[in-house]
Amino acid sequence: MIRHIIFDFDGTIVNSRPLISKIYNRAAKKHGYRPIRDDDKGPFAGRSISQRRKALGIPLYRMPALGLNILWGYHRGLEELEVKPGIGDLIEQLHAQGYPLSIISSNLERNIRAFLQHQGIDQFEQIRSSRSLFGKHRAINTFLKRNDLKPEEVLYIGDELRDIKAGHRTGVNMVSAAWGYDSLESMRRMSPDFMASRPGEVLTAIQGFNAGVL
Structure with missing residues (x-):
């Protein structure tokens, strides 16, 4: 789950x-x-x-x-800067369903917090900055240990090939966001656990992971 x-x-x-x-x-x-x-x-x-x-x-x-x-x-x-279309609604729905939400990014924590405050998106419990462009899997592993989470209990949503690699290396459930930087075709070749063409499909992915069919 x-x-x-x-x-x-x-x-x-x-x-x-x-x-x-x-x-x-x-x-x-x-x-x-x-x-x-x-x-x-x-x-x-x-x-x-x-x-x-x-x-x-x-x-x-x-x-x-x-x-x-x-x-x-x-x-x-x-x-x-602007929020990606549909992301605000997704965040509100996940928060309403009781899911703890966090961010792991190579961006600076102060940049992220300032943007979220400016946009009125305050549902995130933790924001972690991964200092290395090439080592996001290390940040995820550290996050799992600090929060006493197993990989199968976590869903990670990212839009680049390196996000898929991080998902594979850590064992967390990975949803590739086709509305971001890398193309759907290039990400599909790396076999993420789920491909979402729009934010609302993340909810479908969660249902699949929780039901054990993904």
Whole structure:
């Protein structure tokens, strides 16, 4: 039975790509990286973080500084961000059904809390920042231990290939959100436990996990 639900943040709860692209493009212009257009999915769809970095021409040693630059710029642009369609209703329904809700994200906790407060979404009990872009499975495992949860008691909702990998490595029930960064086709190839094309389908997934048919 599902006892706790964890959400990813960027791409799953919030439509942050336009803001992140704008912040990145300022750095790209300064350092000579490939810029990203608003409709440009090439560097993102179906690619790992390492593949995206190479496609954009970013040296590996520049990644930590670029990441910090994006996170700090993110905080200054919070008012530009919007909740993904249908996510607010999903969060309200899950909260009404008594599910504890948390967030694990590579974004900063202060960014996440500021956004949730601005949007009036205050149903989350815990918000954890995973400092590594490549190690979200470690954050999930730590979360399980601290909350005395078994993997099969947790549902994790994420929108990227690395979220599926984290689900596989930790054993938690994984729902891939097709409304986020990575395409439905690329995520399907990695065999998540459930593919949701819209937020309301997460409720169907929970029923399936609780009934033992997923």
